[in-house]
Every structure is written in C-alpha cells, then in structure tokens.
Amino acid sequence: MVCKEEEIINKFVDFFREYINNSGERAYLQELLKTVEHKQKSIQISWVDLHAFDPDLAEDLIKNPSEVIPCAEDAVQIVLHEHSPSYEVLPYIHVRFYNVGLPKLPHEVGLSDANHLIQVEGIITRISEAKPFVEKAVFVCKDCGNEMIRLQKPYEPLIKPSKCDLCGSKNIELDTNKSRFVYFQSSRLQDPPEVSREILSSSLECILLDDLANSAVPGERVRLTGVLRLIPNYKNKYSMTLKEIFEVNNIENIQKDWDEEDITNEDIQRFHEEAQRPDFKERLIRSIAPSVPGYGSVKEGLILALLRGGISEESAGNLGIRDRIHVLIAFEDPTIGSQLLEFIYKIAPKPILVREGTGTNLTILQKADKITGGRAIEAGATVLATGGTVLVEGFEKIGHLEDIFTVIRDGEVVLTGEFNIIIPAKSTIIASSRLKSGYFDLKKDPLDQIFPVRGLSSYFGLIYVIPDMPETKLDGKIADYVLGLERDKKNAQRAPYGIDFLRKFIAYAKNLKPKLSQEAAEYLKQYYLKLRRWYASEREIGETLIPIRISILQLYTLVNLAIAHAKLHLRNTVTVEDARAAVEVFERAYGIIGISTNLEANLEDILMKSTRRKRSREEVLIDVIKQLENETEYGAPKDLVVDKARKLNLNEKEIINILTELKHEGVIYEPREGYYRTL
Secondary structure, X not given: OOOHHHHHHHHHHHHHHHOOOOOOOOHHHXXXXXXXXXXXXXXXXXXXXXHHHOHHHHHHHHHXXXXXXXXXXXXXXXXXXXXXXXXXXXXXXXXXXXXXXXXXXXXXXXXXXXXXXXXXXEEXXXXXXXXXXXXXXXXXXXXXXXXXXXXXXXXXXXXXXXXXXXXXXXXXXXXXXXXXXXXXXXXXXXXXXXXXXXXXXXXXXXXXXXXXXXXXXXXXXXXXXXXXXEEEOOOOOOOOOEEEEEEEEEEEEOOOOHHHOOOOHHHHHHHHHHHOOOOHHHHHHHHOOOOOOOOHHHHHHHHHHHHOOOOOOOOOOOOOOOOOOOEEEEEOOHHHHHHHHHHHHHHOOOEEEEEOOOOOOOOEEEEEOOOOOOEEEEEXXXXXXXXXXXXXXXXXXXXXXXHHHHHHHHOXXXXXXXXXEEEEOOOEEEEEEEOOOOOOOOOOXXXXXXXXXXXXXXXXXEEEEEXXXXXXXXXXXXXXXXXXXXXXXXXXXXXXXXXXXXXXXXXXXXOOOOEEOHHHHHHHHHHHHHHHHHHHHHHHHOOEOOOOOOOHHHHHHHHHHHHHHHHHOOOOEEOXXXXXXXXXXXXXXXXXXXXXXXXXXXXXXHHHOOOEOOOOHHHHHHHHHHHHOOOOOOOEEHHHHHHHHHOOOOOHXXXXXXXXXXXXXXXXXXXXXXXXXXX
C-alpha cells in the first residue's frame, strides 16, 4: 500500500514529466534541466499550472505546504536522476511557487492563514546580515560511528539527539562536512505607505533561506509566497503567547503602484475634460487645504512637487540631477505648515508623514537583529517612499541633518561593511520648518533664520519663508472659516475637487512623460543666463546678501517645474507657457525669501531689494583661500584658513559648515585632504 507521502511524490514526478504548456513543450522538465545546467538552486512553479494538471494536488499544497513542498523537492531528485545519471551527487533544488491565489497585505494576514501557503504583498523595511545556518544537521556518535540526521528550523532551538540511537552513548557531535548549510536572513514586510494612510500599519517578520537571502533590499516592493508559522516564546517557557513568523518560499520583485489600480477609464476621461477648463489650475489650487485660505503660490509649488519633473539621471550626465522637486516651507505660524502637510498626506503618491519626536528614521539605521544574532538595517522614510513623497513636519528638529541632506541630494543611501549595498531613496521631500527664533526678523538673512546650514538651494528646489504679516483680507477669510461664518454666506468658498479626485489625478498625471520643446528650452536658457549675469555682478560688488547660489541646480529645478506644469495640464509637450509658469513659481518662492510684497516683480528686482550687509561669509572665506592658496603646492592649509577666518569674526563651526557647502557647490576643491583651492 502506497503511503500518502509516496503518492504526493509520484504526482509531482508525473507533473515534471508530463506537464505540457500552450506551446506543446514540457516546460517544467526543460526548466529543471536548465536549472541544473546553470547551477541554480531553485525552480519556480506557477500554482495555476499545477492546478490545471492536478487540482487535488494543488489544493493539498495550499492546505499542507509543510508536507507537500518536501515531497515536490524529493520528486525533483527522482526526475534529475532519470535525466542525469552521471551525477555522483545530485544538486539539491528548491521548489518555489507563485500565483498562489489573490495576494494579501500584511494587515490582512490572520490566524486562519497559519500553516497554509499564501501570498503577501508589501514593502521590505528591514533585512539582517545573511548568516550560515545548518538546515540538515548530521550528528555522529564518536563511540560507534552511527549517523543521525535532524532537520532544523531557523526559528526554533537546535534539535540534537540526547544520546545515540544505536548504542545509547552521549558522546555525540555535529559533523559539519556531512551537514547541509545554507544562508539564513531575517526581514520585515510592511504595508505600503499609501495603504498605511488609511489604516494602522502592520508588518510580518520573515525568514529567508539559501538563495532567497540577499534577494531583496529595504524599500523594494515584493510579493512573497510562504507559510505563516505560530512560534512559542522559547525564552519564556511560561508564556502563553505566540509570535508570527512568515517562512518565505518565493520572492517576486514587483513595480506595482497601488495608487493607480483604482483609476478607471471614466476617471481618465474626466481628468482630460477638467484639464481643458481655462481655470483648471486655479481650481486645483483652491482645492488644496481649503481650511487654509490663501497661500496660493505655496500650494501651486506643492502640486508641482507631487507631479515631479522628468529629467532622467542618464540625461543629466554625472551631475546626479534628480527629477524630484524638494520643497522647504518655513512658517512663522507653524500651525499653517502642519495643516498643509496633513492635507498633502491625503493626496500624495506613496506618502509617509514624519513628525518631530516620533522617532521615525529618515535614512537607514543599523541595529542588532534578534532572530539571526547579527546586524540588521532598517529603512527610513526616504527609502520606503521611493517614487512617492515624504512629508516632514518640524524638519529642523529631526536630527542627523547631514545624512539627510546627502540622501536628498543623491537619492540613495550607500552602505559599506557587512552589507555593502546601495539603496535607492528617490522620494520627494516636502518639509515644514519653524524659524529658529520663533519669529521673523526683517533685518536678518532669511535663510539663516531656518537652518545653520548653508546652500539650502542645493538640496531644495523651492524654499518658502512665510512671515506672519497682518493681511486684512486673508485674515478675515481665516477668521470666517474658524468661526463658521462662511456658512452664512451665499457664495461660501468650497473646494472644486475632493480628495478622491485629487489623489487619482496626481497618481495619473505624475506618470506622464511630456517632452521639452525647443521653444520652452530656449526660454528657460535665456532666463537662467539672466540669473547668472545678475549673480556674477552681485558677487563682484560683494555687498548684497544673495539668498541662493545661482548654479546649474536652479536650471534643473526650472526644467522640472516646467515639466510638472505640463503634466498638470496633461500635455504631451512642455510649452513656452509651461516654462513661463515655472519661472513664476520659482520667482514667487525666492521672492518671498527676498521679503518682497510685490510677488509679480522680476526675480532680479526682488533679490536686489534683499537685506544687505558688507560682505557675505562665503565671500570672506573664498577671499581667505585665494590669499593663502599659494602658500603650499597643494593650496591653502585648512588650519590657516580657519585661523584667519576666525580673526574676521567667524566661529570655527560656521567656517567648517561653509567650507563643506562650498565644496558641494563646486566653488572650491581639495587637491589634497586638508588643503583648499578656488575654481
């Protein structure tokens, strides 16, 4: 009589031998032979194909994966032996399954799924080092030579015979040569950011073995096939609670954008109809945070940031130019920034909202891993929201700003040592900040009142500084809203578009790829050259405080804004109209920094009216370097530069920060470490 295990093995042997695909090929037999030929460790099987061949076997796989999967792998050995009799030792091949029903999200996985084969989709937030693990332990009795095999589980204590099965001796040890070792890695799968916007985020602790180790990095969206295990708390034998571990059988990297799956053809038709309205942009702006009347220029900048630009890093050469439009808003009244960010969170693609004091990591953290006993890396918001948006409230108090600025600029996190990987962090940053002193001082440098970091425009495409200036008309609207008086008005202000429309429209429009027309490119070129001429003349005068450094980064910001504006109108081509709009958005952002009440003026006029002082600190340091760069063959020694600059009333910390920013912006360079030259 054939036992159930042998029956399952025979069924899988028949499947490998006899399954024929639509092209008339024995697909899995051929794939199995290729797997051995290419020295791979796994073969993937579609559950749909298995179900078509043997429905009972496919259903048994779902209900009893712990029994069925080992049988499938035994069947592989039988089939390989038939077709490769020359092998002295057959390679061990894992059988991995996919297309196992409708995938769930981590928060949808429940106790009813325990011990069943299921699929789960989400985002990898944490991975550990890959450590060796003895999957098949062979213990040898040192007295009689008897070999005892014990299969191990990575989430359970080591299973070791207490005495020899034959002679009863306790003189037993592990034979590492005959045991089978594989790599073992733990990871964490979490609900994606856009799903977490609606519910309390959940996660699953996952186990990756052998060739699955190092097959995914934090920030990647994956579909996992595996088995949910309920594991006792081995550290506390009196505990009645169990912990969940997801034992992964297969990993698929996916590029699915959850924001788009609910967009229908009717939605798209409405988007295009609305985009034809002459007041479409104004209606969109009025729909952004209607509880915060006014601030139309800031809201327009936020919309364009969500839509993103479109300059690929390949077309930008080696400059590392991003297609993301990062925005920094410094409000004298922090409640306005908070309300704006909370609204943007509701409509942004793949959003993560970070508040000061929440302990949320923005880049990458390294921690000890309790499961493997090694190190683990945990992805922060900028990694998890890759392709989406990170909203940061109280940006100035987040901490580790230097690391964050590097990620903003480069769009990636570089890890060396045990992990030695580069992790994408290409998310759009929209940050609100409080002024350092709590109020705006018209007599001081606007940017100095936000951060003690120079060159903010190297990181943020748009920077708004919003003083709390009395404005009767706007103040009246805000008061009406708070007191509910607008309900008594016949023409009460109402948002033309709701949250659902805005969210879907942005998800749809941001993936358009309009091409930059020759006319638009020429317009932006001439505007950029005008800015550069003004910037050069002001540097020569040395008396004007220049709010931003006009460099190639501002040109790319202008191009990205123009592309985003074309997306807003669902255009296939970036027109001169889009270029003009980009310039206007740019001027309004930096016009506010110039503390001008005339936001329609030229940027050149606005910046010329900025706060003045004798010479900027950057210019002082550049002059010091010029004076000292011929002192040695390598340039100006750092200690002499610092010493001389301190005599000019600059403190050492400020000097180091400015030198770092001047290097990032290509104004100075280090021919040798600790020596500077000007370009």
